[in-house]
Amino acid sequence: MRTVKNLLRYTRRYRLILILSLLCAAVSVGFSLYIPVLVGEAIDYMVGKGAVDFGEIGRVAVIILALIALIAVFQWLMNYCVNVVCARTVRDLRDDVFKKLNTLSLKDIDSNAHGDIISRITNDVEAIGDGLSQVITKLFSGMITIVGTLLFMLAINAYIALIVVVLTPMSVLVAAIIGKMCARSFRGQQQLQGEISSYVEEIVGNQKVVKAFAYEERSAKEFEVYNKKLFKVGLKAQFAGALANPSTRFVNNMVYAVTGIIGALSVLTAFMGQLTIGGLACFLTYANQYTKPFNEVTGVLTQIQTALAAGDRVFDTLHAESEPDESGKRRYDKAEGGLEFRDVCFSYTPDKELIKNFSLKVKSGEQVAIVGPTGCGKTTLINLIMRFYEVDSGEILLDGIPAKDINRDVLRQNFGMVLQDSWLFSGTIMDNLRYGNPAASDEEIIAAAKMSYAHSFIRKMPDGYNTKLSENADNLSAGQKQLLCIARAMVLDPPVLILDEATSSIDTLTEIRVQKAFKKLMKGRTSFIVAHRLSTIKESDIILVMNDGNIVEQGTHKELLSRKGYYYNLYNSQFADS
Numbered sequence: 001m002r003t004v005k006n007l008l009r010y011t012r013r014y015r016l017i018l019i020l021s022l023l024c025a026a027v028s029v030g031f032s033l034y035i036p037v038l039v040g041e042a043i044d045y046m047v048g049k050g051a052v053d054f055g056e057i058g059r060v061a062v063i064i065l066a067l068i069a070l071i072a073v074f075q076w077l078m079n080y081c082v083n084v085v086c087a088r089t090v091r092d093l094r095d096d097v098f099k100k101l102n103t104l105s106l107k108d109i110d111s112n113a114h115g116d117i118i119s120r121i122t123n124d125v126e127a128i129g130d131g132l133s134q135v136i137t138k139l140f141s142g143m144i145t146i147v148g149t150l151l152f153m154l155a156i157n158a159y160i161a162l163i164v165v166v167l168t169p170m171s172v173l174v175a176a177i178i179g180k181m182c183a184r185s186f187r188g189q190q191q192l193q194g195e196i197s198s199y200v201e202e203i204v205g206n207q208k209v210v211k212a213f214a215y216e217e218r219s220a221k222e223f224e225v226y227n228k229k230l231f232k233v234g235l236k237a238q239f240a241g242a243l244a245n246p247s248t249r250f251v252n253n254m255v256y257a258v259t260g261i262i263g264a265l266s267v268l269t270a271f272m273g274q275l276t277i278g279g280l281a282c283f284l285t286y287a288n289q290y291t292k293p294f295n296e297v298t299g300v301l302t303q304i305q306t307a308l309a310a311g312d313r314v315f316d317t318l319h320a321e322s323e324p325d326e327s328g329k330r331r332y333d334k335a336e337g338g339l340e341f342r343d344v345c346f347s348y349t350p351d352k353e354l355i356k357n358f359s360l361k362v363k364s365g366e367q368v369a370i371v372g373p374t375g376c377g378k379t380t381l382i383n384l385i386m387r388f389y390e391v392d393s394g395e396i397l398l399d400g401i402p403a404k405d406i407n408r409d410v411l412r413q414n415f416g417m418v419l420q421d422s423w424l425f426s427g428t429i430m431d432n433l434r435y436g437n438p439a440a441s442d443e444e445i446i447a448a449a450k451m452s453y454a455h456s457f458i459r460k461m462p463d464g465y466n467t468k469l470s471e472n473a474d475n476l477s478a479g480q481k482q483l484l485c486i487a488r489a490m491v492l493d494p495p496v497l498i499l500d501e502a503t504s505s506i507d508t509l510t511e512i513r514v515q516k517a518f519k520k521l522m523k524g525r526t527s528f529i530v531a532h533r534l535s536t537i538k539e540s541d542i543i544l545v546m547n548d549g550n551i552v553e554q555g556t557h558k559e560l561l562s563r564k565g566y567y568y569n570l571y572n573s574q575f576a577d578s
Contacts, residue, residue, distance in 0.1 A: 003311035021081035040282030090129035103322035115198025124310035131307020142293030185237035252291035337526030369537035372546035416494035420501035448490035
């Protein structure tokens with residue numbers, strides 16, 4: 001019911017179009033219900049040997065043909081209106097889901113497989129559209145058909161009409177029981193589709209690694225396991241869904257047979273009221289039309305159940321808790337760059353502590369390097385500074401102001417980040433470099449590219465700065481992509497720089513040049529450098545040596561070497577003779 005209510009909230013936006021489609025359905029059904037009356041009249045004009053009134057029959061036939069043409073026009077118009085509503089609803093849903101994803105915290109995004117999230121935006125929303133189209137079409141015409149046929153049957157013979165009304169709900173009961181049985185199967189089917197999308201996205205996106213490790217056959221076997229699970233669950237769901245329509249048709253055909261027998265007795269013996277042959281033919285047509293909507297709904301039960309299961313997943317995403325609105329929090333143009341950690345504690349999961357009672361004070365303009373083994377908390381510190389994750393206790397201050405009191409977007413605009421995993425989108429090189437600062441001029445972008453040593457290779461591209469990058473920038477080398485990410489940070493001109501293994505994909509000669517460019521860029525700016533290659537952070541003002549979420553050593557490069565502690569061993573392990 002939650003999914004139905006939410007969908008009604010979306011379709012309510014297009015109530016005028018829905019009303020128009022409802023009117024078209026009413027006119028179409030009204031004309032179609034009048035045709036059996038005309039057919040009954042025509043039959044009564046030809047009962048008896050030599051008593052056929054061809055003139056009246058011809059007149060009735062012309063009226064029937066005209067009504068059929070009008071029915072076709074109004075049905076087309078109804079379907080067009082319904083398709084417009086469904087297409088716009090799907091569009092709105094997809095927009096809202098995508099916007100919602102941008103409001104979720106990284107914690108929520110990271111806790112779900114990315115392929116599954118993509119499946120919700122694509123497959124699940126499309127399934128909702130398909131189901132919604134079927135429901136609205138069948139619902140509108142079905143409701144009017146049921147009411148109209150009931151009124152006509154009551155007018156012809158109230159006794160037999162009541163028998164039809166009493167017996168027909170049996171098909172509804174059968175459909176409800178079957179629908180309840182197969183709902184779980186359809187939810188499982190949608191869940192497995194999300195898992196398959198996630199696996200395919202993972203394998204396709206990492207084909208180089210798959211081929212490098214000759215993993216093709218194993219990945220095919222793993223995919224086959226997922227596919228077999230989906231096949232089994234899908235088979236159960238489709239079987240249950242397909243069972244509904246023949247079951248209800250069987251019940252409705254029994255109702256039709258009972259109606260035919262009682263009607264025949266009424267014609268012959270005036271049992272339950274007198275009927276003419278034409279009246280019986282007319283009544284049987286109405287009895288068949290009365291049960292038709294029930295058959296049609298159960299005929300599309302599979303699509304409806306799929307849509308409901310998909311709706312549960314989509315609205316789970318839409319109702320997920322967003323990052324709190326911080327439009328009323330403090331704003332300012334540019335920070336000075338002073339940062340302080342006060343007794344910060346953080347863990348990704350409650351059962352495993354990572355950062356414990358971490359304190360650090362960084363003055364504006366200082367260069368801070370963070371080193372340590374994998375998993376010690378280096379990147380986690382960056383995530384906390386950027387408020388990608390919130391601290392469990394303690395606080396982080398920017399220029400003496402608690403970061404939680406500063407508008408999140410404003411806070412992040414004061415940081416320029418270059419990550420180990422370079423990300424570029426499908427667009428021109430100029431668009432990618434302007435990503436963080438849309439107001440930057442072409443001259444500023446070219447100057448930043450020169451500082452990052454990206455200008456030389458950009459000039460050699462087919463269209464220079466207007467060269468369009470492919471998806472994931474596969475037409476560039478890893479080093480070139482990293483240089484563009486560095487240039488993008490330089491275009492932003494932030495007061496605080498965060499470099500998370502920013503030169504990991506660059507050759508040694510270019511790295512030396514980029515380090516010189518960074519030195520210019522970092523002058524007067526606070527900088528945080530996460531590094532594994534210790535040769536790149538010798539000139540840092542502060543080197544933080546982390547292990548298991550704690551700072552085990554702190555000082556300059558020379559000071560830490562002279563102590564001959566953890567950093568000394570770490571440094572020598574990289575430069576010792578093998």
